[in-house]
Every structure is written in C-alpha cells, then in structure tokens.
Amino acid sequence: MxxxxxxxxxxxxxxxxxxxxxxxxxxxxxxxxxxxxxxxxxxxxxxxxxxxxxxxxxxxxxxxxxxxxxxxxxxxxxxxxxxxxxxxxxxxxxREKHQHHHLICLKCGRVYEFEDDLLEELEQKIERSNDFKIIDHVVKFLGYCNKCQKEQKQG
Ligand SMILES: [Zn+2]
Ligand SMILES: [Zn+2]
Ligand SMILES: [Zn+2]
The missing domain is CATH 1.10.10.10 (Winged helix-like DNA-binding domain superfamily/Winged helix DNA-binding domain)
Known part of the structure; x- marks a missing residue:
C-alpha cells in the first residue's frame, strides 16, 4: 500500500x-x-x-x-x-477496479498477476447470445512460466 x-x-x-x-x-x-x-x-x-x-x-x-x-x-x-x-x-x-487475473505455472507453482482484462468483449458476446446478464467472471490461466519454458528447452 x-x-x-x-x-x-x-x-x-x-x-x-x-x-x-x-x-x-x-x-x-x-x-x-x-x-x-x-x-x-x-x-x-x-x-x-x-x-x-x-x-x-x-x-x-x-x-x-x-x-x-x-x-x-x-x-x-x-x-x-x-x-x-x-x-x-x-x-x-x-471492488473499486476489476480484480486482476492469475497465471499459474504448473511446473514451479509461481502465480503471476495479469492486469489487462480482455474479457469484456467476450462477456458482451455471451450476454447477447444467451440473454444472460453477467456481473463477474472467474478465470485462471494454467501453463508454464517464462523461466520454466527456458529450463524445459535446455533440459
Ligand atoms: Zn514456472
Ligand atoms: Zn492476485
Ligand atoms: Zn476479468
């Protein structure tokens, strides 16, 4: 803070x-x-x-x-x-701004925060096609971080 x-x-x-x-x-x-x-x-x-x-x-x-x-x-x-x-x-x-999303590395377990929200457009699309009023979404991205990708290539 x-x-x-x-x-x-x-x-x-x-x-x-x-x-x-x-x-x-x-x-x-x-x-x-x-x-x-x-x-x-x-x-x-x-x-x-x-x-x-x-x-x-x-x-x-x-x-x-x-x-x-x-x-x-x-x-x-x-x-x-x-x-x-x-x-x-x-x-x-x-509550004052959109909660960030998380990128979770499956190898080392590190959690990275991801500030950009690219999902607003997707929400609008889903709202229109399903007649569903979306108030929030929960997403986590699973994969391999930059460090682990490099280690994998070397190993
Ligand atoms: Zn990692
Ligand atoms: Zn966080
Ligand atoms: Zn979001």
Whole structure:
C-alpha cells in the first residue's frame, strides 16, 4: 500500500462495512486486515496470515485467524483463491477496479498477476447470445512460466 492515508481509508471502509451488519473491527481483525494491506500482490495461505498476524499479536490463535478469514470472505473484503495446489489462498478484494487475473505455472507453482482484462468483449458476446446478464467472471490461466519454458528447452 502506497501511503498511510490510503491505508487508513481502506481500514475505515472495512470498519463501516462490518458495523453496518453489527460486527466490530476488533484489534485481531484489524491486525489481520493490516497483513493484507501490507502484503498486496501476495497470495497468502491461512498459515501465512497466521504467522504474519502472530508476529504482532503473539497471543492470537489459529482458530481466530481462520474465523476472521471466513468473516472477511463473507463480507467480500478478501477473495478466496484456489490455485489447485491443495490449499486456499487469499488476497484483498478490490471492488473499486476489476480484480486482476492469475497465471499459474504448473511446473514451479509461481502465480503471476495479469492486469489487462480482455474479457469484456467476450462477456458482451455471451450476454447477447444467451440473454444472460453477467456481473463477474472467474478465470485462471494454467501453463508454464517464462523461466520454466527456458529450463524445459535446455533440459
Ligand atoms: Zn514456472
Ligand atoms: Zn492476485
Ligand atoms: Zn476479468
């Protein structure tokens, strides 16, 4: 996150969202949110989040972190991602702009983010031909990253 002001703005938005439904941004939830704000563009597993929160809140338990992630997911504060490696990962949800897509390397498991959205035209086409109002799409691209392609050629 670029600056403290932007960070505070995001925290306020989340607090408002929770308060609207009679939930509170407790210190533990706030610490969990900060982990996401400070690790943008990373894709964190429950274990990753737990370790990062615990470094600031040594008393926090894994169950609390787990429940907080669940709550944040329900409130669309974070997005739950499945890269097919057997564990769920999370990243901050970005409602203000279109969520990026992911390129997943089948060899090394690295996940690359892909900002361009070339799917709007496709959505329009599908809407027209199926009379279906599309509000979102979920796509992941599977393949081999540049590094792994080079290794494959050499090997
Ligand atoms: Zn790779
Ligand atoms: Zn991502
Ligand atoms: Zn898209």
């Amino acid at each position: 670029e600056n403290a002001e932007e960070k505070n703005r995001r925290i306020k938005l989340v607090e408002q969202k929770l308060n609207d439904k009679d939930y509170k941004l407790t210190p533990q939830r706030r610490a969990t949110l900060l982990v996401f704000l400070e690790n943008q563009s990373k894709h964190l597993s429950t274990e990753d989040v737990y370790k990062l929160v615990k470094s600031k809140y040594p008393d926090i338990g894994l169950a609390t972190v787990y429940r907080t992630l669940q709550l944040f997911d329900d409130f669309d504060i974070i997005k739950k991602l499945n890269f097919g490696d057997g564990c769920y990962r999370y990243e901050l949800s970005d």
